[in-house]
Amino acid sequence: xxxxxxxxxxxxxxxxxxxxxxxxxxxxxxxxxxxxxxxxxxxxxxxxxxxxxxxxxxxxxxxxxxxxxxxxxxxxxxxxxxxxxxxxxxxxxxxxxxxxxxxxxxxxxxxxxxxxxxxxxxxxxxxxxxxxxxxxxxxxxxxxxxxxxxxxxxxxxxxxxxxxxxxxxxxxxxxxxxxxxxxxxxxxxxxxxxxxxxxxxxxxxxxxxxxxxxxxxxxxxxxxxxxxxxxxxxxxxxxxxxxxxxxxxxxxxxxxxxxxxxxxxxxxxxxxxxxxxxxxxxxxxxxxxxxxxxxxxxxxxxxxxxxxxxxxxxxxxxxxxxxxxxxxxxxxxxxxxxxxxxxxxxxxxxxxxxxxxxxxxxxxxxxxxxxxxxxxxxxxxxxxxxxxxxx
Amino acid sequence: xxxxxxxxxxxxxxxxxxxxxxxxxxxxxxxxxxxxxxxxxxxxxxxxxxxxxxxxxxxxxxxxxxxxxxxxxxxxxxxxxxxxxxxxxxxxxxxxxxxxxxxxxxxxxxxxxxxxxxxxxxxxxxxxxxxxxxxxxxxxxxxxxxxxxxxxxxxxxxxxxxxxxxxxxxxxxxxxxxxxxxxxxxxxxxxxxxxxxxxxxxxxxxxxxxxxxxxxxxxxxxxxxxxxxxxxxxxxxxxxxxxxxxxxxxxxxxxxxxxxxxxxxxxxxxxxxxxxxxxxxxxxxxxxxxxxxxxxxxxxxxxxxxxxxxxxxxxxxxxxxxxxxxxxxxxxxxxxxxxxxxxxxxxxxxxxxxxxxxxxxxxxxxxxxxxxxxxxxxxxxxxxxxxxxxx
Numbered sequence: 001x002x003x004x005x006x007x008x009x010x011x012x013x014x015x016x017x018x019x020x021x022x023x024x025x026x027x028x029x030x031x032x033x034x035x036x037x038x039x040x041x042x043x044x045x046x047x048x049x050x051x052x053x054x055x056x057x058x059x060x061x062x063x064x065x066x067x068x069x070x071x072x073x074x075x076x077x078x079x080x081x082x083x084x085x086x087x088x089x090x091x092x093x094x095x096x097x098x099x100x101x102x103x104x105x106x107x108x109x110x111x112x113x114x115x116x117x118x119x120x121x122x123x124x125x126x127x128x129x130x131x132x133x134x135x136x137x138x139x140x141x142x143x144x145x146x147x148x149x150x151x152x153x154x155x156x157x158x159x160x161x162x163x164x165x166x167x168x169x170x171x172x173x174x175x176x177x178x179x180x181x182x183x184x185x186x187x188x189x190x191x192x193x194x195x196x197x198x199x200x201x202x203x204x205x206x207x208x209x210x211x212x213x214x215x216x217x218x219x220x221x222x223x224x225x226x227x228x229x230x231x232x233x234x235x236x237x238x239x240x241x242x243x244x245x246x247x248x249x250x251x252x253x254x255x256x257x258x259x260x261x262x263x264x265x266x267x268x269x270x271x272x273x274x275x276x277x278x279x280x281x282x283x284x285x286x287x288x289x290x291x292x293x294x295x296x297x298x299x300x301x302x303x304x305x306x307x308x309x310x311x312x313x314x315x316x317x318x319x320x321x322x323x324x325x326x327x328x329x330x331x332x333x334x335x336x337x338x339x340x341x342x343x344x345x346x347x348x349x350x351x352x353x354x355x356x357x358x359x360x361x362x363x364x365x366x367x368x369x370x371x372x373x374x375x376x377x378x379x380x381x382x383x384x385x386x387x388x389x390x391x
Numbered sequence: 392x393x394x395x396x397x398x399x400x401x402x403x404x405x406x407x408x409x410x411x412x413x414x415x416x417x418x419x420x421x422x423x424x425x426x427x428x429x430x431x432x433x434x435x436x437x438x439x440x441x442x443x444x445x446x447x448x449x450x451x452x453x454x455x456x457x458x459x460x461x462x463x464x465x466x467x468x469x470x471x472x473x474x475x476x477x478x479x480x481x482x483x484x485x486x487x488x489x490x491x492x493x494x495x496x497x498x499x500x501x502x503x504x505x506x507x508x509x510x511x512x513x514x515x516x517x518x519x520x521x522x523x524x525x526x527x528x529x530x531x532x533x534x535x536x537x538x539x540x541x542x543x544x545x546x547x548x549x550x551x552x553x554x555x556x557x558x559x560x561x562x563x564x565x566x567x568x569x570x571x572x573x574x575x576x577x578x579x580x581x582x583x584x585x586x587x588x589x590x591x592x593x594x595x596x597x598x599x600x601x602x603x604x605x606x607x608x609x610x611x612x613x614x615x616x617x618x619x620x621x622x623x624x625x626x627x628x629x630x631x632x633x634x635x636x637x638x639x640x641x642x643x644x645x646x647x648x649x650x651x652x653x654x655x656x657x658x659x660x661x662x663x664x665x666x667x668x669x670x671x672x673x674x675x676x677x678x679x680x681x682x683x684x685x686x687x688x689x690x691x692x693x694x695x696x697x698x699x700x701x702x703x704x705x706x707x708x709x710x711x712x713x714x715x716x717x718x719x720x721x722x723x724x725x726x727x728x729x730x731x732x733x734x735x736x737x738x739x740x741x742x743x744x745x746x747x748x749x750x751x752x753x754x755x756x757x758x759x760x761x762x763x764x765x766x767x768x769x770x771x772x773x774x775x776x777x778x779x780x781x782x
Contacts (some may be wrong), residue, residue: 045681046620097552106552156547161488161497229437229756290436291752295687295741298749350686353743356690361682365620 003390007383013340014376019064021346021362022369028059031103033084036368038045040360041344047102051089053368055096055118058082060373065121068307068377070129078126081174082135089119094145113153116146117175124183140186143179147195166221167230174242177249194250203242204261213268213299215239232287233294237304238268244311250330251318263324266322269329270308274302278353279334281308299358300351302367305335306375315384317389347372394781397723398774401549404731405767410455412737413760414468414754417545422494424475427759432735438493444759446487446509449473451764453516459768461520464570469517473526480510485536507537508566515574531577534570538586557612558621564593565633568640577696582739587640594633595652603678604659606630623678624685627664628695631657654706654715661699661718666691669744670725672699690749691742693758696726697766698727704773706778738763 001009025042026034036053037046061078067073074260088104089096096115098108110116120142127136152158153172160167177199184192206223208215217238218230243262250258273281280300286292309331316324338355339347341362349367350358361367392400416433417425427444428437452469454460459636479495480487487506489499501507511533518527519619543549544563551558568590575583597614599606608629609621616622634653641649664672671691699724707715730738732753740758741749752758 039682048619098550101555105555107555109493109550109552111550157501157550159489159500159548161500164492164496164498227437228439291430291750291755295690295749298743299686352689354745358686359682364682365684 003383003387007380007387010376010380010383014373014380017345018347018373018376022057022373023073024194026363026369027077027080028084028102031084032087033081033100033104034369036363037365038361038363040341040362042346042362045361046364048101048107048365049084049100049104050365050368051085051096051100051115052366053363053370054081054085054089055115055122056368058085058122059118059125060369062122062129064373064377065129066125067381075129078122078129082123082126084342085119085122086138089115094141095149096142109157109193111154111157113149114175115170116142116149117172117179120146121179121182124186128185136186139183143183143187146176146179165226166210167218167226168221170203170207170215170217170219170238170242173199173207174238174245177190177242178201178245181248181252200246200249200258202326203246204258208265209287213265214272215242215265215269216287216288227288229293232290233292234269234272234285234287236269236281236285237283237301237307239269239273240304240311241307243269244307244314247311247314247318259315259318262311263321265316265320266308266311267323267327275353278355280338280351280353280355281305293342298353300338300353300355301347302335302339302347303371303375305331305339306371309335310375310378310382313379313386317382317385320389394774394778400779401767401771401774405764405771408736408762409738409767413448413764414464417754418468418471419475419493419759422475423478423764424472424491424495425760427754428756429752429754431732431753433737433753436752437755439498439756440475440491440493440495441756441759442476442487442489442491442506443509444754444761445472445476445480445755446506446513446772447475447761449513449761450509450516451760453513453520453684455764455768456520457516458772469513469520470599472656473514473517476510476513477529480506485532486540487533492578500548502545502548503542504537507540508563508570511537512570512573515577519576519659527577527748530574531693533650534578537567537570547655556617556619558609558617559638561594561598561606561608561610561626561633563628563720564590564598565636568594568633569636572639572712587644591637591649594637595649599656600678604656605663605678606656606660607678608635618679620684623681625660625663625676625678626674627660627672627676628674628692628698630660631662631695631702632698634660635698635705637707638702650709651704653702654710654712657699657702657706658714658718666744669746671729671742671746672696689744691729691744691746693726693730693738693740694762696722696730697762699725701769701773704770704777708773708776711780746749 006171028035033049033054034057035044038170039045054293058078058081063076088100095110096119097110098115100107118137123135123139125137126282176195180192180195204297206219214234216237217233220226243266246262247259281300281304283299284292284294284297312324312328338351341348346362348357400763416429419426424445425442425448426435430436446649449469452465456465479491486501487510488497488501489506491498512531514526514530518530525776567586571583571586597610605625608624608626634657637653638650666673672695674690674692675683675685675688703715729742732739737753739748743749
């Protein structure tokens with residue numbers, strides 16, 4: 001395939017295959033919000049509502065409205081979810097729950113901060129799409145609440161004993177590096193720049209371990225490496241996703257050195273994470289080659305492969321490094337062959353090591369209307385950029 | 392193989408293969424307690440100490456001293472772990488932590504009650520083995536603390552929102568049904584009988600769902616079925632383990648009807664849990680055939696198969712039902728072929744669906760010196776009983 005054919009494939013799959021699946025099957029017309037637990041054909045098999053996925057779907061349709069085409073029906077789908085979230089999603093202090101019943105009653109407490117991150121993303125995009133300032137204000141308020149909880153994101157649900165082994169996780173700085181660009185239009189310039197500087201330093205200087213050339217999921221509070229289960233854990237998909245976040249920051253700031261470095265790190269992660277025997281990228285590995293404590297370590301997950309493709313496409317668009325294009329083609333072939341469901345549309349999420357379908361669901365507690373359409377949109381967009389560069 | 396040959400295999404594997412692995416590799420002579428993170432050959436790859444596994448190893452060596460042979464070195468190994476646990480394992484209120492550093496500093500708070508359950512088991516057996524009443528008193532104190540925390544075992548770490556969907560889990564009543572027999576010699580008769588009655592009712596009338604013939608992991612607080620991820624989750628290994636706990640209670644109380652019922656339920660669980668395609672028993676399944684929310688659902692775990700074998704051996708010893716013996720032989724063949732490590736001794740813990748080794752470890756965060764030697768001891772003992780019955 002040439003670049004234009006790739007671009008056409010990504011765009012047409014987004015518009016004619018993936019979005020219709022969610023438009024047709026996920027809206028709860030009775031109680032509001034979205035069903036995300038959809039089986040292979042799109043039938044609802046569980047009605048609980050998970051805030052991460054509710055927010056991500058609001059974000060996705062708002063983002064497409066803003067960036068691709070201002071289709072009224074996309075805005076309506078986003079606002080359908082937003083109403084449900086505003087009515088039911090927060091406790092009195094403005095913290096976002098983890099999950100709700102179909103009717104909107106809280107099920108699981110705000111025990112982590114990622115519901116809040118995805119809520120801020122969702123309402124910032126929807127504020128832009130709708131022009132409704134109430135949404136933008138909610139996004140800003142939620143973002144400031146995240147910054148306030150940053151040092152102790154789990155609050156009373158934190159299970160580690162204070163002081164014995166102070167540590168910090170990669171997920172929050174990584175998400176902040178993306179979130180701050182999502183909210184740029186509603187935040188003060190100084191806060192945007194501060195947050196970008198903080199997140200970039202954490203990702204590139206602390207969680208990236210120069211001595212191994214890889215990114216780990218947890219480090220000691222002082223930034224040093226920990227030879228423990230958590231400290232040795234590498235999540236290649238996480239690392240690759242963070243690298244394209246960093247590429248976007250480098251691009252925005254005209255920082256070519258940062259972009260070059262993220263491309264090199266991405267190659268390291270791909271070399272480390274690629275399964276030489278069966279193909280695909282492992283979900284987890286231990287940095288030092290010990291057995292990881294995750295039983296799902298050898299599985300192949302849809303988002304891991306989609307983020308890897310985006311890292312390589314952006315790397316190619318921003319640097320022209322041909323090795324990015326070679327990796328893109330290898331990743332594209334594996335990913336489209338194994339994850340795309342040729343029979344019922346949309347994508348499988350969970351494969352075993354051998355590439356067979358582990359769970360036939362299209363959505364569940366963690367997979368919703370987010371990674372696949374974001375990947376197709378960003379992939380299409382980046383392929384167009386590459387095409388322009390080449391002309 | 393005839394019954395005597397099976398019995399010999401179980402006993403000799405325990406004494407000459409499995410126990411030496413732990414005797415040689417697990418003792419921390421510098422800081423006390425045991426290493427449990429041992430690779431295939433027995434090398435320590437992580438030094439954190441997990442209370443479940445520390446307690447279970449104390450229990451195992453004490454139990455063998457009490458029931459098999461009063462070997463002084465077994466008692467010494469048990470007391471080696473007990474000293475470390477008493478010095479480091481509890482908070483000021485007597486709740487048991489989840490994990491400690493190698494040196495014994497608390498790492499993870501007492502966020503669940505199962506550390507306490509295994510501590511009570513350990514110190515009750517060690518009290519019996521050593522004749523030291525301090526151990527027995529600690530066992531009793533811990534047991535009473537468990538009963539006091541029974542209604543809210545996670546305390547402040549409970550993440551479910553109060554009142555929306557009140558629920559209860561299978562693990563605690565199941566463990567209590569075994570624990571109470573372990574502590575029978577240190578508890579008042581009335582408390583023993585009350586606890587047995589409570590646990591038996593919960594297991595046999597509430598978590599066993601007559602309409603499906605299977606045991607679920609979670610039910611509503613009022614005992615009704617919940618059509619949710621948690622409510623639909625079936626853990627066949629858990630179910631089978633609880634069935635042999637119930638067989639032992641039925642046997643103790645001369646309740647043949649209970650024993651017969653547990654044998655029937657065990658057959659149902661085996662029919663439901665057996666992987667027709669690849670052999671072995673699945674780790675998790677959804678009762679209604681929906682995709683479970685556990686990515687490790689299709690894996691084959693050592694303890695699941697060992698508990699299944701014990702259920703079938705006890706079922707055969709107590710009822711003579713030939714179907715138990717047929718299942719025993721099928722399970723024995725799969726389990727010994729796939730889990731026993733012919734090269735370095737001890738047993739693999741985690742296989743993929745196809746029966747290949749998923750993690751080459753002999754011990755980790757959840758696997759230690761417990762299920763395999765308990766299985767070999769109980770298997771040997773029950774095979775001897777069957778042999779006597781047949782004469």
